[in-house]
Amino acid sequence: MKQLHYDRKNLSDQVLLELYKRLLKPRMVEEKMLILIRQGKVSKWFSGIGQEAISVGIVSALQPDEYVLPMHRNLAVFTSRDIPLHRLFSQWQGKANGFTKGRERSFHFGTQEYHIVGMISHLGPQMGVADGIALAHKLRQEKKITAVFTGEGGTSEGDFHEALNIASVWELPVLFVIENNGYGLSTPTNEQYRCEHLADRAKGYGMESHIIDGNNILDVYTQVQAIAQSMRENPRPVLIEFLTFRMRGHEEASGTKYVPQELMDMWEKKDPLENYRLYLKQIGVLSEAMDQQLREEFKKEIDKDWQVVQQEPEIVADLTTELADMYAPYQYEEVKPGGEVANIRLIDAISQGLMQSFERHDNLIIMGQDIAEYGGAFKVTDGFVDKFGKARIRNTPICESAVVSAAMGYSINGGKAIMEMQFGDFVSTGFNPIVNYLAKIHYRWNEKADVVVRMPCGGGTQAGPFHSQTNEAWFTKTPGLKVVYPAFPFDAKGLMNTAINDPNPVIFFEHKLLYRSIYQDVPKDYYTLAFGKASLLREGEQVSIVTFGAGVHWALEILDANPQIKADLIDLRTLQPLDTETVFNSVKKTNKVIILQEDSMFGGIASDLSAMIMENCFEYLDAPVKRVASIETAIPFVKALEEQYLPKGRFEQALKDLLAY
Known part of the structure; x- marks a missing residue:
C-alpha cells in the first residue's frame, strides 16, 4: 500500500493516539451500519468512509464550545464531539432518545449541548447560518471561530457565494470547509465547474484560501489548528479545499458504478485510517495489541449501545405534542402604554417601536440593504446608526437568502435579529431559508428562530409587478411562522415590539401606501400588543x-x-x-x-x-x-x-x- 507522508511536528504520542481513536471509532460505526442496512435494520445511510480525517482534524483543532456545521456524511464530527453512540443510534432509528423526537433522520439535526448545527437538505443556507453564528461571537468580542462544511457540488449554489461575500465584507471568523470528493452524487467535477481549484473561488471575495490533503490527518489537524488560532486573533474568513474521496455511494443505495475502477483503486491506497495506522506502528506509538484492544473496546461500545436502542420503545404519536412543538414556547408579557401620546404616521410608529426595542435588547441587530446611514429605502431606520452604531445597524450586500440565514445563525448563538426586505417582493430570493429553515427549526430539534423579517409591501403606488405585491399567503401556508399585518400606527408599534420579543420567526408586513398616509395618536412610551387578537x-x-x-x-x-x-x-x-x-x-x-x-x-x-x-x-x-x-x-x-x-x-x-x- 502506498503510504501518505506524515509529519508529526511537535505532537505528543498522546495526541497522535487520540487522533487515531477518533478516526477508528466512526469507521467502525459505519461498518456496523453497512451490515445493519443489508439486514434491513437501518433504512438509509450516507457513508463518509474515506474522508473521516477532515472531520476529525477540524473538530480536534476547534475548541469544544466553537460551533461546527457538518453535513450528512460527517459522522466523525459527532463522534469527535463525544456524543454518546446510543443517542446517535436513537436518532437514526427515530427513537425518543435521539435529538428530534423521530421527526428527522440521519444528521439533519443540531444540538446546543455539543455546539453542532446540522444541515437541511437544501444545503446552501447553512453557509449563511455560519456567518450569523460568527457575527454573534464577533459582536461579543469573543475569540471564537465557526466551521461550516459543504461539498464540491454545494459550491455551485448561490448561497455559497452569498455567504462567502458576507463573511468577507464583515470580516467574520468563519472557516469554510469544502470536502472535494470528486462527485456531487454521480456528477463529476468537470461537469460542475471550470476553475482548476475550488479554493480559487475565494480570490473573488478577497478571502484567504488553502488546499489541504483531506486524507492526511496530521496535515488537516496541524494546518487547521494554526489557521484557527490565527483567525481567533485576527477575525476573518478562510476557505479550505480538502482533497478527498468517498469510497461508498452518495447514499448506500446509490452504489458507485459511475466511478472508474482505477480511481477507486487509487483512492483506496490513500485510505486515511489505514495509512495512519501503519504510520503509528512504524514510529512505535501504536502496537498490534493496542490496536486490537481499541477495536474490541469500540466494538463492545457499539454493540452495547445498539442493543440499548433496540430496547427503547417506538415513538407514539401525540397530536398535542406535535402541534405544540411547531413553535418555541413564548409567554406574552403585556406592557401597557403610557398616557402621553403623539399624532404620528404608521412609518413613524414602526420606527419608534424599533428604536425602543433596540434600547431594551442589547443583543438586537437589524440587517438589510441601505438601512444604515441612508436609513432604508423608506427611511424607517433613519438616525439609527448615530444612536446604535453600525455594528447593530448593518448594511448588507444584495443577497437576501444568505442574510436570512445569517439572521438564523445569529439567533442560534444567542441574539435577536431583524432582517429588512427592501421590498416584500424581494423575499422570493430569500424564500428557502424562511420556509425551510426558520419555520421548521424548532419542530426539528427544539431550537428557536428569534428572527423578524420586515416586509414593505402592497399596491396603490404604481410601482409595478416587482414592488407592489402583498404575498402573505406564501407564509400563512407555512407552519412555524407567525404573520403580522397591521393597518394602524398604534397596532404597528405594539405588534412590532411583540414580534421582537417573541422567539419565533415573524413575517411583519408593512403596507407602503399606509406608511405616510395614516396618522393616529400613539403612546410615546414602549408597549406591546398580543398576537392573535383582532x-x-x-x-x-x-x-x-x-x-x-x-x-x-x-x-x-x-x-x-x-x-x-x-x-x-x-x-x-x-x-x-x-x-x-x-x-x-x-x-x-x-x-x-x-x-x-x-x-x-x-x-x-x-x-x-x-x-x-x-x-x-x-x-x-x-x-x-x-x-x-x-x-x-x-x-x-x-x-x-x-x-x-x-x-x-x-x-x-x-x-x-x-x-x-
Whole structure:
C-alpha cells in the first residue's frame, strides 16, 4: 500500500493516539451500519468512509464550545464531539432518545449541548447560518471561530457565494470547509465547474484560501489548528479545499458504478485510517495489541449501545405534542402604554417601536440593504446608526437568502435579529431559508428562530409587478411562522415590539401606501400588543366585514360613504395566529360575511377563512360567504390598470349585493 507522508511536528504520542481513536471509532460505526442496512435494520445511510480525517482534524483543532456545521456524511464530527453512540443510534432509528423526537433522520439535526448545527437538505443556507453564528461571537468580542462544511457540488449554489461575500465584507471568523470528493452524487467535477481549484473561488471575495490533503490527518489537524488560532486573533474568513474521496455511494443505495475502477483503486491506497495506522506502528506509538484492544473496546461500545436502542420503545404519536412543538414556547408579557401620546404616521410608529426595542435588547441587530446611514429605502431606520452604531445597524450586500440565514445563525448563538426586505417582493430570493429553515427549526430539534423579517409591501403606488405585491399567503401556508399585518400606527408599534420579543420567526408586513398616509395618536412610551387578537373597529347587525392591511381603510371609506350599512368591521391584525373566535362570533350575530383581501383571490387567506366560516358557522349563515380580492394577474404599473387590479373598486358593489341577497 502506498503510504501518505506524515509529519508529526511537535505532537505528543498522546495526541497522535487520540487522533487515531477518533478516526477508528466512526469507521467502525459505519461498518456496523453497512451490515445493519443489508439486514434491513437501518433504512438509509450516507457513508463518509474515506474522508473521516477532515472531520476529525477540524473538530480536534476547534475548541469544544466553537460551533461546527457538518453535513450528512460527517459522522466523525459527532463522534469527535463525544456524543454518546446510543443517542446517535436513537436518532437514526427515530427513537425518543435521539435529538428530534423521530421527526428527522440521519444528521439533519443540531444540538446546543455539543455546539453542532446540522444541515437541511437544501444545503446552501447553512453557509449563511455560519456567518450569523460568527457575527454573534464577533459582536461579543469573543475569540471564537465557526466551521461550516459543504461539498464540491454545494459550491455551485448561490448561497455559497452569498455567504462567502458576507463573511468577507464583515470580516467574520468563519472557516469554510469544502470536502472535494470528486462527485456531487454521480456528477463529476468537470461537469460542475471550470476553475482548476475550488479554493480559487475565494480570490473573488478577497478571502484567504488553502488546499489541504483531506486524507492526511496530521496535515488537516496541524494546518487547521494554526489557521484557527490565527483567525481567533485576527477575525476573518478562510476557505479550505480538502482533497478527498468517498469510497461508498452518495447514499448506500446509490452504489458507485459511475466511478472508474482505477480511481477507486487509487483512492483506496490513500485510505486515511489505514495509512495512519501503519504510520503509528512504524514510529512505535501504536502496537498490534493496542490496536486490537481499541477495536474490541469500540466494538463492545457499539454493540452495547445498539442493543440499548433496540430496547427503547417506538415513538407514539401525540397530536398535542406535535402541534405544540411547531413553535418555541413564548409567554406574552403585556406592557401597557403610557398616557402621553403623539399624532404620528404608521412609518413613524414602526420606527419608534424599533428604536425602543433596540434600547431594551442589547443583543438586537437589524440587517438589510441601505438601512444604515441612508436609513432604508423608506427611511424607517433613519438616525439609527448615530444612536446604535453600525455594528447593530448593518448594511448588507444584495443577497437576501444568505442574510436570512445569517439572521438564523445569529439567533442560534444567542441574539435577536431583524432582517429588512427592501421590498416584500424581494423575499422570493430569500424564500428557502424562511420556509425551510426558520419555520421548521424548532419542530426539528427544539431550537428557536428569534428572527423578524420586515416586509414593505402592497399596491396603490404604481410601482409595478416587482414592488407592489402583498404575498402573505406564501407564509400563512407555512407552519412555524407567525404573520403580522397591521393597518394602524398604534397596532404597528405594539405588534412590532411583540414580534421582537417573541422567539419565533415573524413575517411583519408593512403596507407602503399606509406608511405616510395614516396618522393616529400613539403612546410615546414602549408597549406591546398580543398576537392573535383582532380589532373590532365598527359594530353593526347587518354584515361582518373581515379584512386587514389596506383593506381596512378601503372598508372604512366605503362604510363612511354608506352610513345606512350597519356592519361589524374586523381588522385581523395578525394572520398567524388568526383570531377566529372574533370572526365566528361576529358571523353568528350578523349572519352574513364578506372577506376583503388585497392579494389575488386563489389560495389567499380569504379562501381559508371562508372555509373555516363554512365549517364552523354554516347554520348561522343567511347567504354564501363572499370574498373580494385582486384579479388573477400580476400587479400592473399604469394607474388605470392598477386600479382595475385592486379590489377596492369592486368591494362596494359586492357588499351591497351581499346585503341584498
